[in-house]
Amino acid sequence: YNVNLGISSWELDLFGRIRSLSDHALETYYSVAEDAKTAQISLIAEVAGVYLQLIADRELLDITKATYKNRKGQYDLVSNKFQSGVASQLEVSQARSIMEEARSNVARYSTSVGQAENYLALLLGTPLPKNMPELRKLSQVQVLADLPAGLPANLLERRPDILAAEHRLKGANANIGAARANFFPRISLTGALGTISGDFSDLFGSGNHFWQFLPSVSLPIFDTGRNIATLQVSEADRKIAVAQYEKTIQAAFREVADTLVQRQHIGEQMAAESALLKSTTTTYNLASARYDVGVDSYLNVLDAQRSLYNAQRSYINTKLLRETNALTLFKALGGGWK
Numbered sequence: 001y002n003v004n005l006g007i008s009s010w011e012l013d014l015f016g017r018i019r020s021l022s023d024h025a026l027e028t029y030y031s032v033a034e035d036a037k038t039a040q041i042s043l044i045a046e047v048a049g050v051y052l053q054l055i056a057d058r059e060l061l062d063i064t065k066a067t068y069k070n071r072k073g074q075y076d077l078v079s080n081k082f083q084s085g086v087a088s089q090l091e092v093s094q095a096r097s098i099m100e101e102a103r104s105n106v107a108r109y110s111t112s113v114g115q116a117e118n119y120l121a122l123l124l125g126t127p128l129p130k131n132m133p134e135l136r137k138l139s140q141v142q143v144l145a146d147l148p149a150g151l152p153a154n155l156l157e158r159r160p161d162i163l164a165a166e167h168r169l170k171g172a173n174a175n176i177g178a179a180r181a182n183f184f185p186r187i188s189l190t191g192a193l194g195t196i197s198g199d200f201s202d203l204f205g206s207g208n209h210f211w212q213f214l215p216s217v218s219l220p221i222f223d224t225g226r227n228i229a230t231l232q233v234s235e236a237d238r239k240i241a242v243a244q245y246e247k248t249i250q251a252a253f254r255e256v257a258d259t260l261v262q263r264q265h266i267g268e269q270m271a272a273e274s275a276l277l278k279s280t281t282t283t284y285n286l287a288s289a290r291y292d293v294g295v296d297s298y299l300n301v302l303d304a305q306r307s308l309y310n311a312q313r314s315y316i317n318t319k320l321l322r323e324t325n326a327l328t329l330f331k332a333l334g335g336g337w338k
Contacts, residue, residue: 011188017181020174027171034164037335041160045331047123049324054116056320058136061109063312068102071305075099078298091298098302102309138319156252159334165245172238179234182227186218255332259325266322273315280304280311 013019075095081087121128135141156162220227284304290296330336 011186014187015181015184017178017184017186020177020181023174024171024178027167027174031164031167031171034160034167037160038164041331041335043123045327047120049327050116050120050123052138052141052320052323052327054113054120055135055138055141056316057109057112057116058134059138059316060313061106061113062136063309063316064102064105064109067305067309067312068099068106071095071099071102074301087298094298094302098305138316138323141323155333156249156256159252159332162245162248162252162334165241165248169238169241169245172234172241176231176234176238179227179231182223182230183220185220188216188218252332256329259329259332262321263325263329266318266325270318270322273311273318277308277311277315280308284308 011018075092078087078091078095082089082092117128284301284307287296287300287304291298291301
């Protein structure tokens with residue numbers, strides 16, 4: 001039997017070069033892991049946002065279909081009145097205009113629903129599940145919990161992009177240590193161990209043993225220029241890592257601040273939109289009743305109808321804004337605030 005056990009080259013880490021390279025590789029691994037978490041949180045927020053948009057588009061589509069049905073009924077009514085000589089050709093033209101406007105919006109929101117479904121399937125990487133509930137109103141969605149008061153600013157420290165930048169900064173510092181260690185001599189050992197035995201069971205118990213020990217020293221005399229350049233690059237990389245770390249923190253605080261500023265006024269905006277919707281509904285009902293009894297012109301009915309439809313769409317979009325704001329805050333805080 002002939003067995004060889006050898007170490008081709010083993011360097012004594014007298015000045016921390018290997019340790020620094022190992023630390024740099026470890027911090028790089030940690031930073032990549034945090035980047036993966038960032039991508040995961042972004043994907044979760046994107047999927048939830050597209051799903052909310054899909055529900056909002058469905059609600060807008062249903063409202064638009066109801067509006068079209070109502071306007072078509074009014075157009076038929078005005079046309080019959082025109083045939084009877086009660087309504088004018090202008091009123092017929094006006095009724096047809098807003099009816100076709102609603103029909104066009106039905107096609108537009110139908111397209112938006114289809115595109116949102118396609119985008120959601122793309123993000124999921126699979127067709128939409130058949131058992132997924134087909135919600136058609138944002139009020140049916142379970143919203144995120146309200147942001148509690150007194151959250152500490154150091155909550156941002158767990159953001160994966162900040163942690164990734166921190167690991168890159170640590171890795172840059174370790175890389176400087178490795179570059180500096182290049183100026184010192186390296187001592188490598190080369191060894192080999194062989195053993196021969198005629199009996200397998202006695203393989204390492206008897207036979208001929210042979211050790212070989214060959215130390216070698218590598219001096220950086222002729223590599224000084226390259227080592228200086230490597231050290232300068234490492235120090236420049238460290239400065240870049242510091243700047244990127246500071247930039248990441250500043251961006252994180254700005255994202256949270258912008259989201260909180262928007263969130264601060266969403267409640268007031270929702271209350272105003274709700275009041276506007278109630279007011280326009282009352283105006284439309286009154287205008288329709290006055291027209292039916294002949295005390296008001298059809299133009300007022302048209303204006304009230306457009307105002308009501310716009311108020312309905314604005315209210316839905318504001319509800320969507322409230323939910324997407326919560327998602328943005330979830331993402332800005334690195335995955336929630338608990």
